Amino acid sequence: MRILILHELDDLASARRTSINHAFALVKYAPQHEYTLHSTRQPVTARLRGQVFDVIVLDTTFLCWRWARPRSLWLDRILEAYDFVAKSDAVKVALPQDEYDHAEILDNWLSDWKVDLIYSVCYDHREEFYPRVRNSARILEGLTGYVDDVDVDLMERFAVPFKDRQIDVGYRAKALPAYFGRTGQVKAELGDRFRSRLTGRKLNWDISTQERQTLVGDAWFQFLGNCKFTLGCESGSSLLDARGEIRECVERQLQRDPTASFEELEQACFPGQDMRKVYTAAGPRLFEAAIARSCQILTPGNYVGALNPGEHYIALAPDCSNAEDVYEQMQDKDANQARIEACYRALVDNPKFRYRNFVAGLLAEVRDAATRKARRLPDCGTLPGTIPDELALRESYTRAVLRAHQHHIEDVKEIRLLPNFLHAVIVTLVRQMLSLARRIRG
Incomplete structure:
Protein backbone atom coordinates (compact mmCIF):
# COMPACT_ATOMS: atom_id res chain seq x y z
CA MET A 1 0.00 0.00 0.00
CA ARG A 2 1.05 3.59 -0.57
CA ILE A 3 0.84 5.36 2.77
CA LEU A 4 1.27 9.09 3.47
CA ILE A 5 2.09 10.12 7.05
CA LEU A 6 1.62 13.82 7.78
CA HIS A 7 3.50 15.01 10.86
CA GLU A 8 5.31 17.96 12.44
CA LEU A 9 8.56 16.33 13.58
CA ASP A 10 11.24 18.26 11.74
CA ASP A 11 14.13 17.92 14.19
CA ARG A 16 10.57 13.17 22.38
CA ARG A 17 11.18 9.48 21.81
CA THR A 18 7.48 8.73 22.30
CA SER A 19 6.52 11.24 19.59
CA ILE A 20 8.86 9.55 17.11
CA ASN A 21 7.62 6.07 18.04
CA HIS A 22 3.99 7.12 17.67
CA ALA A 23 4.36 8.97 14.38
CA PHE A 24 6.38 6.26 12.61
CA ALA A 25 5.09 3.03 14.18
CA LEU A 26 3.67 1.93 10.82
CA VAL A 27 7.03 2.39 9.12
CA LYS A 28 8.77 0.31 11.77
CA TYR A 29 6.29 -2.53 12.13
CA ALA A 30 4.87 -2.74 8.61
CA PRO A 31 7.89 -1.81 6.46
CA GLN A 32 6.66 -3.73 3.44
CA HIS A 33 4.53 -0.78 2.35
CA GLU A 34 5.61 2.32 0.42
CA TYR A 35 5.73 5.35 2.70
CA THR A 36 5.87 9.06 2.17
CA LEU A 37 6.72 10.88 5.41
CA HIS A 38 5.89 14.56 5.10
CA SER A 39 6.56 17.24 7.70
CA THR A 40 4.63 20.48 7.49
CA ARG A 41 8.04 22.18 7.61
CA GLN A 42 8.55 20.85 4.09
CA PRO A 43 6.91 22.45 1.05
CA VAL A 44 3.82 20.89 -0.45
CA THR A 45 5.11 20.10 -3.95
CA ALA A 46 3.32 19.24 -7.15
CA ARG A 47 4.58 15.65 -6.84
CA LEU A 48 3.01 15.28 -3.39
CA ARG A 49 -0.28 16.73 -4.57
CA GLY A 50 -0.37 14.52 -7.62
CA GLN A 51 0.51 11.22 -5.94
CA VAL A 52 -2.26 8.69 -5.32
CA PHE A 53 -2.28 7.22 -1.80
CA ASP A 54 -4.14 4.25 -0.38
CA VAL A 55 -3.88 5.45 3.23
CA ILE A 56 -3.28 8.89 4.74
CA VAL A 57 -2.36 9.15 8.43
CA ARG A 77 -3.10 27.95 5.45
CA ILE A 78 -2.72 24.32 6.43
CA LEU A 79 -6.22 23.46 5.25
CA GLU A 80 -5.59 25.20 1.95
CA ALA A 81 -2.11 23.71 1.41
CA TYR A 82 -3.33 20.16 2.13
CA ASP A 83 -6.70 20.38 0.43
CA PHE A 84 -5.65 17.39 -1.69
CA VAL A 85 -6.13 15.26 1.45
CA ALA A 86 -9.78 16.29 1.69
CA LYS A 87 -10.27 15.36 -1.97
CA SER A 88 -8.40 12.06 -1.76
CA ASP A 89 -10.27 8.76 -1.84
CA ALA A 90 -7.64 7.20 0.48
CA VAL A 91 -8.57 5.66 3.81
CA LYS A 92 -7.81 8.46 6.28
CA ASN A 108 -15.06 20.04 11.97
CA TRP A 109 -11.59 19.49 10.50
CA LEU A 110 -11.86 15.69 10.55
CA SER A 111 -15.40 15.81 9.22
CA ASP A 112 -14.53 18.18 6.37
CA TRP A 113 -11.62 15.93 5.39
CA LYS A 114 -13.87 12.83 5.49
CA VAL A 115 -11.65 10.95 7.93
CA ASP A 116 -12.56 7.27 8.20
CA LEU A 117 -10.85 6.17 11.45
CA ILE A 118 -10.19 8.16 14.63
CA TYR A 119 -8.15 6.73 17.50
CA SER A 120 -9.43 8.62 20.53
CA VAL A 121 -7.33 8.70 23.72
CA CYS A 122 -10.34 10.11 25.63
CA TYR A 123 -12.58 7.40 24.26
CA ASP A 124 -15.24 7.61 26.97
CA HIS A 125 -15.97 11.20 25.85
CA ARG A 126 -16.02 10.51 22.11
CA GLU A 127 -19.67 11.48 21.68
CA GLU A 128 -19.00 14.85 23.31
CA PHE A 129 -15.85 15.53 21.27
CA TYR A 130 -17.06 14.34 17.87
CA PRO A 131 -20.77 15.18 17.43
CA ARG A 132 -20.31 15.77 13.70
CA VAL A 133 -17.63 13.39 12.42
CA ARG A 134 -18.91 10.42 14.42
CA ASN A 135 -21.77 10.14 11.90
CA SER A 136 -19.31 9.11 9.21
CA ALA A 137 -16.11 7.94 10.94
CA ARG A 138 -15.38 4.89 13.05
CA ILE A 139 -14.02 5.97 16.44
CA LEU A 140 -11.75 3.51 18.21
CA GLU A 141 -9.99 3.57 21.55
CA GLY A 142 -6.36 4.66 21.32
CA LEU A 143 -3.50 5.42 23.68
CA THR A 144 -1.03 8.31 23.81
CA GLY A 145 1.75 5.75 23.39
CA TYR A 146 2.51 2.04 23.44
CA VAL A 147 5.43 -0.24 24.25
CA ASP A 148 8.06 -0.20 21.53
CA ASP A 149 10.11 -3.40 21.06
CA VAL A 150 13.32 -1.44 20.47
CA ASP A 151 12.81 0.59 23.65
CA VAL A 152 12.56 -2.61 25.68
CA ASP A 153 15.90 -3.74 24.27
CA LEU A 154 17.54 -0.35 24.80
CA MET A 155 16.43 -0.20 28.42
CA GLU A 156 18.23 -3.46 29.12
CA ARG A 157 21.41 -1.56 28.31
CA PHE A 158 20.56 1.68 30.15
CA ALA A 159 18.88 0.39 33.32
CA VAL A 160 21.02 0.32 36.47
CA PRO A 161 20.43 -2.52 38.99
CA PHE A 162 17.75 -1.28 41.39
CA LYS A 163 19.95 -1.25 44.50
CA ASP A 164 22.62 0.80 42.68
CA ARG A 165 20.33 3.51 41.33
CA GLN A 166 21.38 7.00 42.41
CA ILE A 167 18.00 8.75 42.19
CA ASP A 168 15.46 7.85 44.86
CA VAL A 169 12.53 9.74 43.33
CA GLY A 170 12.50 11.11 39.78
CA TYR A 171 9.92 13.21 37.97
CA ARG A 172 9.63 15.39 34.89
CA ALA A 173 6.49 17.29 34.00
CA LYS A 174 5.47 20.31 31.98
CA ALA A 175 3.83 23.17 33.83
CA LEU A 176 0.45 23.40 32.10
CA PRO A 177 -1.39 26.70 31.60
CA ALA A 178 -4.54 27.58 33.53
CA TYR A 179 -6.79 26.75 30.56
CA LYS A 187 0.76 17.42 36.97
CA ALA A 188 3.08 20.37 37.58
CA GLU A 189 2.50 20.66 41.32
CA LEU A 190 2.79 16.98 42.22
CA GLY A 191 6.58 16.80 42.46
CA ASP A 192 7.01 19.92 44.58
CA ARG A 193 4.13 18.93 46.88
CA PHE A 194 5.56 15.48 47.47
CA ARG A 195 9.04 16.80 48.12
CA SER A 196 7.83 19.50 50.51
CA ARG A 197 5.78 16.95 52.48
CA LEU A 198 8.90 14.86 53.03
CA THR A 199 11.31 17.64 53.89
CA GLY A 200 13.97 16.25 56.20
CA ARG A 201 13.85 12.74 54.81
CA LYS A 202 17.14 11.61 53.33
CA LEU A 203 16.05 11.18 49.73
CA ASN A 204 17.92 12.01 46.55
CA TRP A 205 15.40 13.90 44.41
CA ASP A 206 15.52 14.71 40.70
CA ILE A 207 12.28 16.59 40.10
CA SER A 208 11.71 19.39 37.61
CA THR A 209 8.99 21.15 35.61
CA GLN A 210 11.49 23.44 33.87
CA GLU A 211 11.56 23.32 30.08
CA ARG A 212 15.36 23.57 30.05
CA GLN A 213 15.58 20.33 32.04
CA THR A 214 13.46 18.32 29.63
CA LEU A 215 15.12 15.02 28.72
CA VAL A 216 14.89 13.53 25.23
CA GLY A 217 16.35 10.56 23.37
CA ASP A 218 18.67 8.24 25.24
CA ALA A 219 19.00 10.74 28.12
CA TRP A 220 15.37 10.12 29.10
CA PHE A 221 15.85 6.35 29.26
CA GLN A 222 19.10 6.76 31.18
CA PHE A 223 17.21 8.93 33.67
CA LEU A 224 14.37 6.45 34.18
CA GLY A 225 16.81 3.56 34.40
CA ASN A 226 18.54 5.32 37.28
CA CYS A 227 15.36 6.08 39.31
CA LYS A 228 14.27 3.75 42.08
CA PHE A 229 10.86 5.43 42.19
CA THR A 230 9.02 7.50 39.57
CA LEU A 231 6.17 9.88 40.33
CA GLY A 232 3.23 10.08 37.98
CA CYS A 233 -0.39 10.95 37.35
CA GLU A 234 -2.82 10.84 34.45
CA SER A 235 -2.56 13.71 31.98
CA GLY A 236 -5.51 15.80 30.94
CA SER A 237 -7.81 18.70 31.63
CA SER A 238 -10.91 19.56 33.61
CA LEU A 239 -12.04 22.15 31.05
CA LEU A 240 -13.60 21.65 27.62
CA ASP A 241 -12.33 24.46 25.41
CA ALA A 242 -14.34 23.86 22.25
CA ARG A 243 -12.94 26.70 20.13
CA GLY A 244 -9.93 27.87 22.11
CA GLU A 245 -11.79 30.83 23.60
CA ILE A 246 -10.73 30.02 27.17
CA ARG A 247 -7.13 29.80 26.05
CA GLU A 248 -7.32 33.13 24.25
CA CYS A 249 -8.78 34.77 27.35
CA VAL A 250 -6.09 33.33 29.65
CA GLU A 251 -3.32 34.47 27.32
CA ARG A 252 -4.79 38.00 27.13
CA GLN A 253 -4.98 38.18 30.91
CA LEU A 254 -1.37 37.02 31.28
CA GLN A 255 -0.22 39.65 28.81
CA ARG A 256 -1.79 42.27 31.05
CA ASP A 257 -0.59 40.67 34.29
CA PRO A 258 2.05 37.91 33.97
CA THR A 259 1.80 37.24 37.73
CA ALA A 260 -1.95 36.50 37.72
CA SER A 261 -2.83 33.50 39.89
CA PHE A 262 -4.84 30.48 38.77
CA GLU A 263 -7.81 31.72 40.82
CA GLU A 264 -7.67 35.15 39.16
CA LEU A 265 -7.51 33.59 35.70
CA GLU A 266 -10.38 31.27 36.55
CA GLN A 267 -12.57 34.16 37.67
CA ALA A 268 -11.78 36.16 34.54
CA CYS A 269 -11.98 33.43 31.92
CA PHE A 270 -13.88 30.32 33.05
CA PRO A 271 -15.90 31.00 36.23
CA GLY A 272 -17.93 27.98 37.32
CA GLN A 273 -16.74 25.81 34.39
CA ASP A 274 -13.79 23.97 35.93
CA MET A 275 -14.20 20.38 37.17
CA ARG A 276 -17.64 19.86 35.64
CA LYS A 277 -15.98 16.94 33.87
CA VAL A 278 -12.49 15.52 33.94
CA TYR A 279 -10.81 14.38 30.72
CA THR A 280 -7.74 12.27 31.39
CA ALA A 281 -5.55 9.63 29.78
CA ALA A 282 -2.40 7.77 30.77
CA GLY A 283 0.76 9.25 29.28
CA PRO A 284 3.57 7.26 27.63
CA ARG A 285 5.69 7.58 30.79
CA LEU A 286 3.49 4.93 32.41
CA PHE A 287 4.92 2.38 29.99
CA GLU A 288 8.44 3.81 29.97
CA ALA A 289 8.76 3.65 33.76
CA ALA A 290 7.47 0.07 33.65
CA ILE A 291 10.10 -0.82 31.01
CA ALA A 292 12.75 0.74 33.28
CA ARG A 293 11.49 -1.32 36.23
CA SER A 294 11.16 1.81 38.30
CA CYS A 295 8.60 1.47 41.09
CA GLN A 296 5.81 3.92 40.29
CA ILE A 297 4.16 6.26 42.78
CA LEU A 298 0.90 7.33 41.14
CA THR A 299 -2.20 9.31 41.96
CA PRO A 300 -5.36 7.17 41.64
CA GLY A 301 -6.57 6.73 38.07
CA ASN A 302 -7.67 4.29 35.39
CA TYR A 303 -4.21 3.66 33.88
CA VAL A 304 -5.40 1.87 30.73
CA GLY A 305 -7.50 -0.43 32.92
CA ALA A 306 -4.45 -2.53 33.76
CA LEU A 307 -3.10 -1.30 37.12
CA ASN A 308 -4.39 -1.51 40.68
CA PRO A 309 -3.10 0.57 43.61
CA GLY A 310 -0.98 -1.42 46.03
CA GLU A 311 -0.53 -4.30 43.59
CA HIS A 312 1.14 -2.42 40.73
CA TYR A 313 2.03 0.97 42.22
CA ILE A 314 2.09 2.96 45.45
CA ALA A 315 -0.97 5.22 45.61
CA LEU A 316 -0.37 8.92 46.30
CA ALA A 317 -3.16 11.41 47.03
CA PRO A 318 -3.18 14.34 44.55
CA ASP A 319 -2.57 16.77 47.44
CA CYS A 320 0.17 14.43 48.76
CA SER A 321 -1.55 14.31 52.15
CA ASN A 322 -0.52 10.65 52.54
CA ALA A 323 3.15 11.30 51.69
CA GLU A 324 4.37 9.89 55.01
CA ASP A 325 2.51 6.64 54.40
CA VAL A 326 3.99 6.49 50.90
CA TYR A 327 7.45 6.98 52.37
CA GLU A 328 6.91 4.05 54.72
CA GLN A 329 5.86 1.85 51.80
CA MET A 330 8.99 2.89 49.92
CA GLN A 331 11.07 1.20 52.64
CA ASP A 332 9.58 -2.26 51.98
CA LYS A 333 12.01 -3.65 49.40
CA ASP A 334 10.19 -6.94 48.85
CA ALA A 335 6.81 -5.28 48.32
CA ASN A 336 8.29 -2.76 45.91
CA GLN A 337 10.02 -5.46 43.89
CA ALA A 338 6.72 -7.33 43.67
CA ARG A 339 5.01 -4.15 42.42
CA ILE A 340 7.71 -3.58 39.80
CA GLU A 341 7.37 -7.09 38.40
CA ALA A 342 3.56 -7.01 38.52
CA CYS A 343 3.55 -3.68 36.67
CA TYR A 344 5.99 -5.03 34.06
CA ARG A 345 3.79 -8.06 33.45
CA ALA A 346 0.62 -5.96 33.22
CA LEU A 347 2.01 -3.40 30.77
CA VAL A 348 5.18 -4.55 29.02
CA ASP A 349 4.40 -8.26 28.70
CA ASN A 350 0.82 -7.63 27.59
CA PRO A 351 0.62 -7.79 23.75
CA LYS A 352 -2.33 -5.40 23.88
CA PHE A 353 0.02 -2.53 24.71
CA ARG A 354 2.67 -3.19 22.05
CA TYR A 355 3.10 -0.96 19.00
CA ARG A 356 3.48 -4.14 16.96
CA ASN A 357 -0.12 -5.14 17.75
CA PHE A 358 -1.46 -1.59 17.47
CA VAL A 359 -0.14 -1.48 13.90
CA ALA A 360 -1.64 -4.89 13.07
CA GLY A 361 -5.01 -3.74 14.40
CA LEU A 362 -4.82 -0.42 12.56
CA LEU A 363 -4.08 -2.15 9.24
CA ALA A 364 -7.02 -4.49 9.78
CA GLU A 365 -9.28 -1.49 10.42
CA VAL A 366 -7.92 0.19 7.28
CA ARG A 367 -8.90 -2.86 5.22
CA ASP A 368 -12.39 -2.86 6.73
CA ALA A 369 -12.73 0.87 6.02
CA ALA A 370 -11.63 0.33 2.43
CA THR A 371 -14.27 -2.37 2.06
CA ARG A 372 -16.93 0.01 3.37
CA LYS A 373 -15.78 2.53 0.78
CA ALA A 374 -15.91 -0.21 -1.87
CA ARG A 375 -12.24 0.33 -2.60
CA ARG A 376 -9.71 -2.41 -3.33
CA LEU A 377 -6.36 -2.08 -1.55
CA PRO A 378 -3.09 -3.75 -2.58
CA ASP A 379 -2.08 -6.86 -0.66
CA CYS A 380 -0.68 -6.01 2.79
CA GLY A 381 2.00 -8.71 2.60
CA THR A 382 3.74 -9.77 5.79
CA LEU A 383 1.94 -8.63 8.92
CA PRO A 384 3.89 -7.01 11.79
CA GLY A 385 3.78 -10.07 14.02
CA THR A 386 5.76 -12.18 11.55
CA ILE A 387 8.96 -10.09 11.56
CA PRO A 388 11.42 -12.71 12.88
CA ASP A 389 13.74 -10.74 15.13
CA GLU A 390 15.02 -7.31 16.11
CA LEU A 391 17.80 -7.28 13.49
CA ALA A 392 15.32 -7.98 10.69
CA LEU A 393 13.01 -5.33 12.10
CA ARG A 394 15.75 -2.70 12.20
CA GLU A 395 16.93 -3.51 8.68
CA SER A 396 13.38 -3.45 7.31
CA TYR A 397 12.74 -0.18 9.12
CA THR A 398 15.84 1.39 7.61
CA ARG A 399 14.94 0.28 4.09
CA ALA A 400 11.39 1.58 4.47
CA VAL A 401 12.45 5.02 5.72
CA LEU A 402 15.09 5.46 3.02
CA ARG A 403 12.56 4.34 0.39
CA ALA A 404 10.05 6.81 1.81
CA HIS A 405 12.51 9.67 1.41
CA GLN A 406 13.54 8.81 -2.12
CA HIS A 407 10.56 10.89 -3.23
CA HIS A 408 11.69 13.79 -1.06
CA ILE A 409 15.11 13.74 -2.73
CA GLU A 410 13.28 14.40 -6.00
CA ASP A 411 11.57 17.32 -4.30
CA VAL A 412 14.96 18.62 -3.18
CA LYS A 413 15.99 18.90 -6.81
CA GLU A 414 12.79 20.78 -7.49
CA ILE A 415 13.11 23.29 -4.63
CA ARG A 416 16.93 23.21 -4.22
CA LEU A 417 16.65 22.72 -0.47
CA LEU A 418 17.66 19.76 1.71
CA PRO A 419 14.94 19.20 4.35
CA ASN A 420 16.33 19.02 7.86
CA PHE A 421 14.00 16.12 8.54
CA LEU A 422 15.63 13.91 5.90
CA HIS A 423 19.06 14.50 7.37
CA ALA A 424 17.81 13.89 10.92
CA VAL A 425 16.09 10.62 10.01
CA ILE A 426 19.16 9.25 8.25
CA VAL A 427 21.47 10.23 11.13
CA THR A 428 19.11 8.65 13.68
CA LEU A 429 18.82 5.40 11.74
CA VAL A 430 22.57 5.12 11.23
CA ARG A 431 23.10 5.57 14.97
CA GLN A 432 20.51 2.89 15.73
CA MET A 433 22.12 0.42 13.35
CA LEU A 434 25.61 1.08 14.72
CA SER A 435 24.32 0.64 18.28
CA LEU A 436 22.66 -2.64 17.33
CA ALA A 437 25.82 -3.88 15.61
CA ARG A 438 27.94 -3.11 18.70
CA ARG A 439 25.46 -4.93 20.95
CA ILE A 440 25.40 -7.97 18.67
CA ARG A 441 29.21 -8.11 18.60
CA GLY A 442 29.26 -7.80 22.41
Missing part, protein backbone atom coordinates in the same frame (compact mmCIF):
# COMPACT_ATOMS: atom_id res chain seq x y z
CA LEU A 12 14.37 14.39 15.53
CA ALA A 13 17.30 15.30 17.79
CA SER A 14 15.02 17.45 19.97
CA ALA A 15 11.85 15.37 19.59
CA LEU A 58 -2.80 12.43 10.31
CA ASP A 59 -0.33 12.19 13.16
CA THR A 60 -0.84 13.78 16.56
CA THR A 61 1.78 16.44 15.80
CA PHE A 62 0.10 17.38 12.52
CA LEU A 63 -3.29 17.84 14.19
CA CYS A 64 -1.69 20.24 16.68
CA TRP A 65 -2.06 22.94 14.01
CA ARG A 66 -5.58 23.51 15.32
CA TRP A 67 -3.95 25.38 18.22
CA ALA A 68 -1.91 27.77 16.08
CA ARG A 69 -2.41 31.50 16.57
CA PRO A 70 -3.79 33.40 14.79
CA ARG A 71 -5.99 30.59 13.55
CA SER A 72 -7.20 32.59 10.56
CA LEU A 73 -3.61 32.70 9.35
CA TRP A 74 -2.08 29.35 10.27
CA LEU A 75 -4.83 26.74 10.29
CA ASP A 76 -6.46 28.18 7.20
CA VAL A 93 -6.68 7.79 9.84
CA ALA A 94 -6.46 10.43 12.59
CA LEU A 95 -4.39 10.05 15.78
CA PRO A 96 -5.43 13.06 17.90
CA GLN A 97 -4.50 13.80 21.50
CA ASP A 98 -5.69 16.45 23.97
CA GLU A 99 -9.10 16.25 22.33
CA TYR A 100 -10.67 18.54 24.93
CA ASP A 101 -8.53 21.40 23.56
CA HIS A 102 -10.19 23.00 20.50
CA ALA A 103 -12.59 20.05 20.30
CA GLU A 104 -15.04 21.72 17.93
CA ILE A 105 -12.26 22.81 15.58
CA LEU A 106 -10.92 19.24 15.51
CA ASP A 107 -14.35 17.73 14.92
CA PHE A 180 -6.33 23.05 31.38
CA GLY A 181 -8.11 23.60 34.70
CA ARG A 182 -7.20 22.27 38.13
CA THR A 183 -6.57 18.80 36.73
CA GLY A 184 -3.83 20.25 34.56
CA GLN A 185 -2.24 21.96 37.56
CA VAL A 186 -1.82 18.68 39.47
